[in-house]
Amino acid sequence: GAVVSQHPSRVICKSGTSVKIECRSLDFQATTMFWYRQFPKQSLMLMATSNEGSKATYEQGVEKDKFLINHASLTLSTLTVTSAHPEDSSFYICSARDPPRDIKNIQYFGAGTRLSVL
Amino acid sequence: KNQVEQSPQSLIILEGKNCTLQCNYTVSPFSNLRWYKQDTGRGPVSLTIMTFSENTKSNGRYTATLDADTKQSSLHITASQLSDSASYICVVSAMGTGGFKTIFGAGTRLFVKA
Numbered sequence: 001g002a003v004v005s006q007h008p009s010r011v012i013c014k015s016g017t018s019v020k021i022e023c024r025s026l027d028f029q030a031t032t033m034f035w036y037r038q039f040p041k042q043s044l045m046l047m048a049t050s051n052e053g054s055k056a057t058y059e060q061g062v063e064k065d066k067f068l069i070n071h072a073s074l075t076l077s078t079l080t081v082t083s084a085h086p087e088d089s090s091f092y093i094c095s096a097r098d099p100p101r102d103i104k105n106i107q108y109f110g111a112g113t114r115l116s117v118l
Numbered sequence: 119k120n121q122v123e124q125s126p127q128s129l130i131i132l133e134g135k136n137c138t139l140q141c142n143y144t145v146s147p148f149s150n151l152r153w154y155k156q157d158t159g160r161g162p163v164s165l166t167i168m169t170f171s172e173n174t175k176s177n178g179r180y181t182a183t184l185d186a187d188t189k190q191s192s193l194h195i196t197a198s199q200l201s202d203s204a205s206y207i208c209v210v211s212a213m214g215t216g217g218f219k220t221i222f223g224a225g226t227r228l229f230v231k232a
Contacts, residue, residue, distance in 0.1 A: 007162070043224045044162070077219060093161050107220070109154075109161035 002098045006110025013084055021079045021113045023094030029065055029074035030096035034107065035067070036093040037076045050077045084117045091115075120145045122210050122223035130229045135198055138228045141191040141208030149213040155180050156205045156225070165193070165206075195228075201229045221222045 003026040023033055031052050036044040045055050048058045048069050056069035066088075068080040077096075081088055091114055095107040122143045129139050137232040153164035166182040168191070175182045179196045180208070195202055204213045208223040 004161075041227070043222045045224075046220070091159070094159075106152075106164070106167065109163070112159065112161045114159065 001044075002026075002096070002108045004030075004094065004096050004110045005110045006094055006113055008113060010114045011118075012116045012118065014082055015085055017086055019081045019115060020096070021081075021092055021115075023077045023079070023110050024074045025096045025098065025108075027097075028096075028098045031074060031076075032097045032099065033071060033077040034095045034097075035069060035077075035079050038083055038093060038096070044093060059086060071106045081115065084110075084115070086117045089117045120210075120219065120221045122208055122213055122221045124206075124223040124226050126226060127224070128229070131143075131190055131198055133198060133200055133232050136196050137192065137198060137228065139193045139195075139206050139228070141193070141210075142203045142221055143189050143191070143200050143208070143210045143221070145189075145210040145212045145219075145221055148189075148190065148212040148213055149215060151182075151184055151191050151211075152209045153180070153191075154209060156207055160205070161191060161197060162207055198228075198230045200223075200230050201231040203228060 005024045007022045033050040035047045038044050047062045048056045050056045050069045052071045058064045071077040080091040093112040095109045123191040125140045141205045146150050152167045156162040165180050168175050175188050183193045184191045205225040207225045212219045
């Protein structure tokens, strides 16, 4: 199956700093990528949909200036958490859609990034 | 309102035993239903995907069923192993005029004990 690589897997940062998370589709071109946030023992919450070459679509309640998304190429999307605060500590997961199989809306997930803000 | 409800919330079984996880949905218009396995601290991994016309799909010891009439799905795990301990997430896609809408269930946390 298609492979999605997410980096870093874990990051610890000080409050007020910015953190960038990368999501790459390794063996296919992903015109659409998704960013999720997951709190302990809860399911994934969609934050935004990232489309290559255009602005991301954010879900209601997600601050676009806080969570900057860039999808500059067909294989890379980045999520930057700006001016991170302890409440931003969470598990962030990206997924990508493989266009040839898009008819079933199959998403392939990255391994996730554990963000801890001190 | 599009919803996906999973039960039980958590489950503890002994190694080697079978178990069945449930997923009920109220998603329309239905496109497909997927079961994912998510190990702690990892991203979800797809187990099965079923469209409207499919009522069963197997992947090794995992067998998913779908009843599109009653809008219910189940995931049956046979001869459980310790490595089956994970969260199992039911995900339903709806295909509307605006494109796909994906709804996640809250997941069932399975603990397999030796």
